[in-house]
Amino acid sequence: MNNLQEKLVDWRRDFHQYPETGFLEMRTASIVASILDGLGYHLQMGKEVMSEQDCMGKPSEEETSSHYEWAKENGANSEFLSHFSEGYTGIVATLDSGKEGPVIAYRVDMDALDILESDALEHFPQKEGFASKITGKMHACGHDSHTAMGLGLATLLAENKAELKGKVKLIFQPAEEGTRGAKSMVAANVVNDVDYFIAIHIGVGVPHKQFVAANSGFLATSKLDISFRGTASHAGGKPEEGRNALSAAATSVLSLHGIPRHSHGATRVNVGQLEAGSGRNIIADRAKMKIETRGETSSINDYVKGQVESIISGAATMYQVDYNIETVGEGLSCKCSLDLAEVLHQCATSSSEFEKSVLEDNTPAGSEDATYFMEAVQKNGGQATYCVFGTELAAGHHNERFDINEESLLPAVKVLYDTAQKLMEK
Template identity: 55%
Template structure:
């Protein structure tokens, strides 16, 4: 019987090919048409039971969806770039999610593994010292780049699928592999949770590579993600000649400016860390026109769900008050959200035990607080925990060419086989888990 290490080693050339293909054809959130068709095809060939698109994404729970024209344009481009026609209808309209299930036929828990597939809205570096550019796999799609490692995550998910199917006779219970769209902007996980994809999961693991964790280190339970809400705020006033009849106008720019200043005063909370940021203010059409429109792009964050919810509700009141002050209309659109959720210690300890036993990591860390960012896998973790299950978020350290969300981002591909090895080990050795559920 071939050992796990041999199964992983045999797939190294395929892992690199997959990763570089995904990187070259980067697709941002809700637009992962080509990526999703390739993932579906590989999983189908391996023999997984597939649920696709609307089966795993609740349409009404999606956030930050591109408009219909963009969805159609990007779907057409994906087909031109080699998306597989036999699969693309499942993902049409931006429903680019996949859940692959392996039923072993032997009793055991349902284990869920989640990876994300989307790129960022960013132009990739064309500098000669940027390895993807030099090696010919930099993004060919303007304004879209895998600058956070999700091409690696997708590859890890496919590699895990391949290894587990090859070792199916050594598994028990059920394996669910969740390929999520639109993590950037924390837009996609909530819709998959609303569709029930983790309702039967007993033990859940989400992953990330990099994030400042040193190469060779694995963090078995990353926590301290901030709950967050992402808002687009539209103010609509009345235009008027700024010199001739300014009194006939209703100034949307001033309402937006008033709201911006007031929003940045909402960061005090006895419950802990709170954040508000207005990252964009766009308004007006000309210097001699009373501005009749304005847009704010806002985010709130909180160390707990309650803190963030409180700040969010205060933000809504501030926005309404600013609109009333200047006699303009306001409309708030929720563009993204994530929860604050900590890993369950028994599952973290099991991951730690298995990582230690493998002997492939320079350092195995039980728990480490995350920098003050957000991650929407917390919706899945929260749902699993609500049902009494176990959940964790694992970070695999690796060398990075530049920081996340940087035009020169790249990662050492050697992290992928190590990640697959640990995740496969969790599935193979799940009978050794002694905690609850």
């Protein structure tokens, strides 16, 4: 096990140095595929496991092509890189025992964030020499750790294949940030045959050496890109001939934050980005906004999203400009299957490396697109849960100083492996 701990740390630190954002995880995916292939897994990659029309917020062809060239020059595995050249970077690795038994799926995510990592000398990745090598991008949410944990689990399963029953599917998902990647993999039917589905996360406020087997507290969400198109004009000479897109956007911002809250559950709305205009003496003919909505349930989120659309339409009418709303990410609400969570809970409770295991904690948090997988499995009669492995955090998620305690990795892998064994005994 000491050797596996070293591998987990090495994998995590390598991925941390080369963070790749959603649908651009080409270097990461090529290395993951190479390792899984060496372990004897059957691989499905790229468009085999992702529906093109269900990819939300995918980068442009130009950005995708440019990143492919970057990946070639920065350590990607040349044997597998071509499978991901168009930005469809998902992987499903299947280990078939050849014996009758359940189909168990584990999902881990691979993408990073557009955050400039701290260069403070006391920042552990900086101190130990594995900080991000890409300016403005970093693993600030633990997905480098998740990918390493997925490979660690793959290693244990492959080494003990003779003891297994049924099949195990390891799903390496792109573009979790922005809730963009899961929907396309579900639409490609990758979990249609799954009896048990487990999604994982590290941290999220759970203390080191503690574990939560079921977290249903993630809010449904929609990520919206909104654009206004008006008419430019000289602000001093002919202001009446202009149609002010900036004014429409500004009016929208104030109104959006005034959306009535819903009596049946929590709601959120945030305008995170606003860009407009081209000069101080020009009536702004263009404006762009990036916003998100969240709701305690999918129906409540739909209510907030509907309010947003009404506000945008009204502001556009008021200022006589055109508008467009594009959904670039979405996540559902979903409840964990407690029978499955109980198995995870028992495995963590039996482990000497966990001081506390909690069956269920539904404290509202952010949003997660693993709910697409969960809902699909449950609709087919299967069970699904979202579990959280606690760790020490240097700073909160999505922070420039984010870092985990790497001693959390191996105990998490062991619990996931023990869970597979228990489910196969059923």
